[in-house]
Amino acid sequence: MVQLRPRASRAPASASAMVDEGQPASEEAEHGLLLGQPSSGAAAEPLEEDGDGDDEGDDEWDDEAPEELTFASAQAEAREEERRVRETARRDKTLLKEKRKRREELFIEQKKRKLLPDTVLEKLTAASQTDIKKSPGKLKEDNLQKKNEECEKGSESKKAKEKVQSIGQNKSYVALRLKDQDLRDSRQQAAKAFIQNSLYGPGTNRTTVNKFLSLNNKRLPVKKAAVQFLNNGWGNQKKQNAKRFKRRWMVRKMKTSKK
Amino acid sequence: MGEFKVHRVRFFNYVPSGIRCVAYNNQSNRLAVSRTDGTVEIYNLSANYFQEKFFPGHESRATEALCWAKGQRLFSAGLNGEIIEYDLQALNIKYSMDAFGGPIWSMAASPSGSQLLIGCEDGSVKLFQINPDKIQFERNFDRQKSRILSLSWHPSGTHIAAGSIDYISVFDVNSGSTIHKMLVDRQYMGVSKRKCIIWGVAFLSDGTVISVDSAGKVQFWDSATGTLVKTHLVANADVQSIAVSDQEDSFVVGTAEGTVFHFQLVSVTSNSSEKQWVRTKPFQHHTHDVRTVAHSPTALISGGTDTHLVIRPLMEKVEVKNYDAALRKITFPHRRLISCSKKRQLLLFQFSHHLDLWRLGSTVATGKHGDTLPLSKDADHLLHLKTKGPENIICSCVSPCGSWIAYSTASRFFLCRLNYDRVHPKVSKMPAFLRSAVQILFSEDSTKLFVASNQGSLHIIRLLEGSFKHLHTFQAQSGTVESMCLLAVSPDGNWLAASGTSAGVHVYNVKRLKLHCTVPAYNFPVTALAIAPKTNNLVIAHSDQQIFEYSIPDKQYTEWSRTIQKQGFHYLWLQRDTPITHISFHPKRPMHILLHDAYMFCIIDKSLPLPNDKTLLYNPLPPTNESDVIRRRTAHAFKISKRYKPLLFMDLLDERTLVAVERPLDDIIAQLPPPIKKKKFGT
Numbered sequence: 001m002v003q004l005r006p007r008a009s010r011a012p013a014s015a016s017a018m019v020d021e022g023q024p025a026s027e028e029a030e031h032g033l034l035l036g037q038p039s040s041g042a043a044a045e046p047l048e049e050d051g052d053g054d055d056e057g058d059d060e061w062d063d064e065a066p067e068e069l070t071f072a073s074a075q076a077e078a079r080e081e082e083r084r085v086r087e088t089a090r091r092d093k094t095l096l097k098e099k100r101k102r103r104e105e106l107f108i109e110q111k112k113r114k115l116l117p118d119t120v121l122e123k124l125t126a127a128s129q130t131d132i133k134k135s136p137g138k139l140k141e142d143n144l145q146k147k148n149e150e151c152e153k154g155s156e157s158k159k160a161k162e163k164v165q166s167i168g169q170n171k172s173y174v175a176l177r178l179k180d181q182d183l184r185d186s187r188q189q190a191a192k193a194f195i196q197n198s199l200y201g202p203g204t205n206r207t208t209v210n211k212f213l214s215l216n217n218k219r220l221p222v223k224k225a226a227v228q229f230l231n232n233g234w235g236n237q238k239k240q241n242a243k244r245f246k247r248r249w250m251v252r253k254m255k256t257s258k259k
Numbered sequence: 260m261g262e263f264k265v266h267r268v269r270f271f272n273y274v275p276s277g278i279r280c281v282a283y284n285n286q287s288n289r290l291a292v293s294r295t296d297g298t299v300e301i302y303n304l305s306a307n308y309f310q311e312k313f314f315p316g317h318e319s320r321a322t323e324a325l326c327w328a329k330g331q332r333l334f335s336a337g338l339n340g341e342i343i344e345y346d347l348q349a350l351n352i353k354y355s356m357d358a359f360g361g362p363i364w365s366m367a368a369s370p371s372g373s374q375l376l377i378g379c380e381d382g383s384v385k386l387f388q389i390n391p392d393k394i395q396f397e398r399n400f401d402r403q404k405s406r407i408l409s410l411s412w413h414p415s416g417t418h419i420a421a422g423s424i425d426y427i428s429v430f431d432v433n434s435g436s437t438i439h440k441m442l443v444d445r446q447y448m449g450v451s452k453r454k455c456i457i458w459g460v461a462f463l464s465d466g467t468v469i470s471v472d473s474a475g476k477v478q479f480w481d482s483a484t485g486t487l488v489k490t491h492l493v494a495n496a497d498v499q500s501i502a503v504s505d506q507e508d509s510f511v512v513g514t515a516e517g518t519v520f521h522f523q524l525v526s527v528t529s530n531s532s533e534k535q536w537v538r539t540k541p542f543q544h545h546t547h548d549v550r551t552v553a554h555s556p557t558a559l560i561s562g563g564t565d566t567h568l569v570i571r572p573l574m575e576k577v578e579v580k581n582y583d584a585a586l587r588k589i590t591f592p593h594r595r596l597i598s599c600s601k602k603r604q605l606l607l608f609q610f611s612h613h614l615d616l617w618r619l620g621s622t623v624a625t626g627k628h629g630d631t632l633p634l635s636k637d638a639d640h641l642l643h644l645k646t647k648g649p650e651n652i653i654c655s656c657v658s659p660c661g662s663w664i665a666y667s668t669a670s671r672f673f674l675c676r677l678n679y680d681r682v683h684p685k686v687s688k689m690p691a692f693l694r695s696a697v698q699i700l701f702s703e704d705s706t707k708l709f710v711a712s713n714q715g716s717l718h719i720i721r722l723l724e725g726s727f728k729h730l731h732t733f734q735a736q737s738g739t740v741e742s743m744c745l746l747a748v749s750p751d752g753n754w755l756a757a758s759g760t761s762a763g764v765h766v767y768n769v770k771r772l773k774l775h776c777t778v779p780a781y782n783f784p785v786t787a788l789a790i791a792p793k794t795n796n797l798v799i800a801h802s803d804q805q806i807f808e809y810s811i812p813d814k815q816y817t818e819w820s821r822t823i824q825k826q827g828f829h830y831l832w833l834q835r836d837t838p839i840t841h842i843s844f845h846p847k848r849p850m851h852i853l854l855h856d857a858y859m860f861c862i863i864d865k866s867l868p869l870p871n872d873k874t875l876l877y878n879p880l881p882p883t884n885e886s887d888v889i890r891r892r893t894a895h896a897f898k899i900s901k902r903y904k905p906l907l908f909m910d911l912l913d914e915r916t917l918v919a920v921e922r923p924l925d926d927i928i929a930q931l932p933p934p935i936k937k938k939k940f941g942t
Contacts, residue, residue, distance in 0.1 A: 184340060191338045191362035191380055192321070194406075198456055198473065198497075199515070199548065200932065205496060207936035209929055212546070215939050227929045 075257050082254075262628060266619050266918040270638065271608050271907065273596065273922055274930045276316075278562030280325035282333075283553040285505065290553070290560060291333055292568060293322040296611055296651060299335060299345065302589070304555070306783045308570065309802035309838055310593040311760050312744075314345055314352065315669050316611060318649030328368035328375055329389055336363035336377055342387070342394065350697060350713050350742050351669070354393060360385055367410040367419075376419060378407025384421055384430065400435040403428060411462040414507075418482065420468045422457030427470055429482050439485035443472055459501035461510060471498035471512050477522070479536065491538055493520050496935045500561075502554040509573075511559045513549025516935045518542065519561050519571075544569040544588065547934045564932055566590060585836070590905070590924070591857055593786065593838050594654075594744075597908035597920055603661035603679075604912060605641070606920070611651045614666060616642035616677075616684075619918065641684055644675070654698050660705035663722060667696035672710065676725060689727060693718065700746040707769070709755055711743035717757055719769065731772045747788035749795050754811050756797050758785040764799060766811055776814045781805070787854065789842035798852055800839040804832055806854075806863075819865050826869050831876045832897065835859070843910050855909045860919070862898045870895040877901070 069077075200206055213227045276296040283290050289311075290302040297316030303309050321338045328334060333345045340362055346353040360379030367376045368389075375387040375394060382403035387394045409422035418438070419430045429439040445455045456473040463469070467488070468480040475494040480487055496515035503510040509523045521540040527533045547565035554560070557576040562568045570587040577584040596609040608615040618639040622632045646652060646668060655666035664675045664686075672693035677684040698711040708720040708727070715735025721728045735741070743757040743765075754775070758764040763780035767773065783801040790797050796817055797809045805828065808820035816824075837857040845851045852863040870876055877899050903909070908920040 187340070187361045187380060188319070188321075188338050191364075191406075203453070204515075205936050206933040208933055209931065211936075212934050213925070213928065215937075219939075219941060227925065 078254065078257065262915075263917045264632075264915055265903075266912070266916065267903065268606065268617075268619070268638075268918060268920040269923065269926075270617065271597065271606075271615075271920050271922060272926065272930075273608065273610060273907070274927050275566040275590065275592070276611070277547075277564040277566050277931070278551060278568060279322055280335075280551045281553045281560055281562050281568070282325045282327055283555050283560060284327045284331070285556070286330055288555075290555075291325055291327065292562060293325045293335060295321065297322055297337070298611075298651065299325070299333075300592075301333075301347065302568075303784065303802075304570075307802045307804075307838070308587050308589065308836070309784055309786065310589075311784055312347065312350055313592070313594075314350065315653045316651040317669070318612075323362075323364050324366035324377075326366050326368045326375075329372040332389070334366065334368070334375060334394075336366045338362040340379075342366070342375070342377065344394070348741055349715075351695075356394060358385055358387075358396075364406055364408045365410045365421075367412055369412055370414050370416050374416075376410055376412070378410050378421055380406045382406060382423070384410070384419070386432075386435075398435060400430050401437050403437075409457055409459045411460045411468075413462045413466075414464040418462065420460045420462045420470075420482065422460040422470055422472075424454050424456055427457055427460060427468060427480065429468065429485070439482060441468075441480050441485050441487070443470065443474075443478070444476075445474065456497070458497060458499045459512075461501050461503045463503065463507050469501060469503070469510065471501045473497040475514070477501075477512055477520075489536070491522075493538065494518065495937075497548075499548060499550055500552045502552045504554045505556065509554070511552045511554050511561070513545075513552040513561050513563065515548040516937060517545035517547055517549060517563070517565070519544065519549055519552060519559060519569075521559060521573075542571055544571065544586070546928065547931060566927065566931070587836055590927075591837075591907060591922070593840065595840055595908060598656045599908070599910050599912070599918060600657045600659055600661035601910075601912050602659055605657060605661045606918065607655060607657040607664065609652055609655040609666070612646055614642070614644040614652070614655055614664065615640065616644070616657070616664070619912075642677070642686070644686070646673075654696060656699040656701060658701040658705040658708075658722075659703055663701065663705060663708070665696075665699045665701070665708060665710075667693075667699065667710075669695050672696050674708070674727065687725075692727075692729065697742045697744055698746050700748055702748050702752045703750045704752060707748075707752060709746055709748060711746055711757060713742040715742050715759075717743060717746075717755070717767070719755075719772075733767055733772075733774070745785055745788045747790050747797070749790040749811075750792040751795075754790055754795060754797075756788050756790060756811075758788055758799075760784055764788065764797070764809075766797065775811065778807075778809050781807075786838035787840055787842045789844065791844050791849070791852075792846060793849060798842050800842060800854065802838050804828065804835055804839070806839075806852075823869055826871070829870045829874075829876045829897070830872050841908060841910065845911060845914070847914050853909075853911060855906055857906055858901060858904045860900045860903060860906060860909050864896050864898065867894055867896040870897060 198204075210227060217224055217226070276294040276298065278292055279295050280293045281290060288303070288305045290304055292300045292302065294300070294316065297318070297320035299314040299322065300310050301312040303311045319339050320341075320343070322335045323338055324336045326334055331347065333347060334342060335345070336342045336358070340360065341355045341357055342363070343355045344353045358377055358379065360377070360381050360383045362380040363377050364380065365378040368374070369376065373389055374397070375389055377385050377387070379385065382405055384400040384403070384407055386397045386400070388397045403421070403423055405424045407421050407423055411420045413419065417432055419432060421428050421430065425443055425445065427441045427443065428437050429441070430436065431438055443455045443457060445453075454473075457470050458473065459471045461469045462482070466482045468482050470478050470480065472478070475492055475496060475498055477491040477493055477498060478487060479489040493512065494514040494516055498512050498514050500513040501510060507524070509521060511519060511521050513519050519542040520538055521542070522536050523539045524534050525537050525539075527535055542559070545561065545563050545565050545567060547563055549561050549563040551563070552559065552561045558570050558572040560568070560570050568589040570589075572584045572586070574584065598607045599605070600607070604619040606617045606619065608617070618641055620634040620638040621636045623635045624632045626632055644664070646666075648668065648670075650668040650670060653667050653669065655664070657664050662677050662679070664677060666673050671691055672695055673691070674689040675686050676689065677686055693710060693712060695713060696710045697713050700709045701707070702709070706722055707730075708722055710718040710720065712718060717733040719730040719732070721730050741759040741761065743759050745758045747756040748754065748769075753768065753770055755767045755769050756764055757767070761780070761784065764778040764785060766775045766778065768775045778797065778799065781801055783803045783805070785799055786802050787800040788797065790811070795811045797811055799807045799809065801807075806823070808817045809815070810817050835856060839854050839856050842852065842854045845853065850865045852865070854861055854863070874895055876897060903919045903921050905922055905924065906919060907922050908918075910918055912918050
């Protein structure tokens with residue numbers, strides 16, 4: 001019932017777009033940029049659209065039997081639902097696969113682009129040691145030029161950028177042995193756990209902020225509202241139990257209805 | 260004074276991080292304070308307790324110990340196992356050095372100031388030699404079973420005491436071996452605890468060792484025999500810190516209940532020479548744990564989880580009973596965390612690891628004076644911008660047009676362009692071009708960006724649509740590396756004023772790109788700067804509440820400034836204890852200067868007579884039914900409103916609208932870690 005969109009037509013275009021704007025886009029993502037309301041996530045859009053298509057189909061089907069729901073129809077609906085979930089999971093998997101494949105292709109292409117042309121490489125191998133020593137600098141320059149050409153900005157910004165690199169390249173890398181870092185991190189974690197445990201652990205006689213603030217309030221002539229109204233931690237165990245029970249009940253229902 | 264519509268903003272949910280260590284320097288009368296997020300701040304106690312400098316924090320650099328050595332050098336050590344020295348001139352970290360002993364819990368400089376001692380997680384005590392440019396490892400002492408949580412030198416420098424878990428050891432410095440190991444009782448009010456942590460030790464010159472521990476005891480030990488002399492049970496909870504005065508006649512301890520106890524050495528009877536330690540005064544200025552205390556010659560200084568820094572002067576040590584003898588409580592940083600875009604009515608809030616951009620709400624309702632108007636459109640959270648990496652944000656700024664945001668961490672400067680075509684602004688990042696900045700400012704028309712970097716240089720960058728160009732760099736004056744902490748630009752964009760922490764204010768001509776003049780240096784540091792529109796008068800506020808007005812075109816102080824200096828400020832004005840952090844001007848009323856500190860907002864009307872000490876400074880608004888004559892007689896230049904507090908930011912959005920950002924203390928307490936439970940009668 002669910003048709004996969006012809007993504008193949010869209011894929012190459014987006015791939016090329018990624019090649020062009022690959023670096024800024026990824027940087028932006030790394031930068032950890034978050035919009036105020038995460039509901040407008042771009043990644044969710046295509047799926048939703050597909051879902052809409054399905055819903056329309058469902059609506060038509062619903063029109064035939066509008067109000068009354070017999071057991072059989074409900075069962076059919078549930079099965080349909082189950083099948084759809086399975087279908088979407090499968091589709092997600094294929095999409096992910098496709099994405100991975102695309103990215104791998106991109107990486108290969110980028111690697112290729114970084115390498116110099118074959119003829120130059122041959123020349124280099126043939127040349128003497130001194131030449132090889134010079135070449136990395138050249139390579140860097142080439143890359144820099146390429147980058148600058150890729151930049152779609154005016155000549156002014158280019159100048160600024162060159163200046164920038166001269167300022168920014170003083171000390172951008174620090175060499176670390178990762179093994180030491182792990183050990184250090186684990187020790188730091190242990191130390192933090194010790195201080196947390198000895199200050200706030202069991203037997204330290206701590207109260208909660210809400211109780212602490214209510215102490216003053218109790219003796220005030222004018223009673224004010226509590227600072228934190230809702231206690232989210234209330235009945236946690238009960239809520240979890242209810243959730244688990246509901247899930248089990250649903251699974252049991254499904255099984256019995258299949259039989 | 261004029262009537263304004265005020266946006267009363269309370270959604271800046273800023274929580275300062277708790278204070279972990281304080282270190283007092285007697286020579287320069289400065290106080291170093293480190294916080295749990297790794298920030299280190301320097302307060303100048305002689306300049307009205309002004310926060311002069313700060314070093315931004317780092318996620319992995321949880322500072323556990325802080326000390327001054329060799330006069331003016333500041334060292335810190337933390338749980339990442341590194342010793343850090345700070346460069347107090349250039350405001351950056353000079354170097355950091357791994358001590359190879361795991362997380363560091365304690366550090367102490369020798370009485371001569373030439374050696375540094377650290378106590379590590381693995382139980383080792385390491386001695387470092389302080390050289391002029393770096394520190395150098397000298398040797399290890401006998402290794403102990405468990406972590407060394409506190410250290411103290413004997414004033415002669417021959418012995419040290421080290422507090423660990425369940426015991427205190429006394430080392431001989433020359434041999435590096437343990438002389439005594441003094442076991443501490445785990446018992447606490449008859450109940451045996453799992454362990455007894457020695458949070459602090461102090462070694463006195465007569466050989467007495469004072470220890471404070473997690474069982475709530477203050478104990479006196481004889482280090483020659485290794486025996487317990489006396490015990491004071493001071494708290495139901497941990498006693499977490501101790502500091503002894505230089506004369507060794509008093510010391511102070513801080514407990515987890517938030518109480519600070521003062522102990523004094525007093526004669527047993529009125530005319531005997533025999534003296535003993537007596538617990539004299541309790542102070543309850545904190546609600547949460549007092550993690551650290553310091554003892555200056557005249558005051559007790561304490562700081563803790565509740566983020567207040569409390570300076571309590573000792574009345575018997577104070578000679579003149581003036582306002583310096585009053586209690587000081589410092590909660591908020593003495594720098595601006597908020598910037599405002601007037602055109603788009605945006606507020607940018609700076610947190611330690613992210614920035615929040617809000618659009619102010621609006622109302623269509625009108626009302627009388629004093630009414631609260633209902634919002635027709637709520638305030639909008641437009642953007643949540645997280646920084647990459649573990650470093651804290653040093654400074655941030657949003658441009659007046661609202662389409663640029665600049666911020667800086669210790670290693671990188673970021674410039675972002677915002678595009679408001681859609682519901683949520685789209686952010687595009689500009690390539691990096693500077694390492695870091697201490698202060699950032701946009702010009703009024705948002706075409707220029709001024710950046711003060713931490714080597715004393717000032718960069719001017721021209722902003723174009725979607726790109727930028729580096730225009731010019733003003734290098735620091737030869738021989739100085741002092742970085743500029745405050746910037747101000749004139750509304751016409753021709754003048755740029757910059758001020759460091761101690762030298763005077765420099766005024767640059769932006770058109771000709773050269774230094775125009777330097778305002779004569781004043782004894783107290785500058786806390787706020789602004790240039791008035793049209794007249795180009797530079798208004799400077801200092802930490803002792805003095806205000807100067809300097810005419811940039813004439814290169815001299817204005818007539819009004821001379822008059823007020825001649826007559827002097829009102830005594831109540833000079834006694835205010837928080838610095839003025841922001842100055843602005845009214846576009847239509849050139850005689851008005853608007854300024855604020857944390858507890859008041861003031862409009863100075865230069866056309867009215869100045870108040871003398873007999874007049875009421877804080878006059879309430881005169882009732883409207885009184886005659887004009889009386890009103891004119893009681894009116895003076897300072898119009899003060901204390902309605903909004905604690906006030907973090909206040910600015911004029913347009914001629915009739917103000918925005919005030921408040922941060923109520925209760926909201927901060929509600930987000931702090933849990934305090935100790937205390938029984939109160941009648942609850």
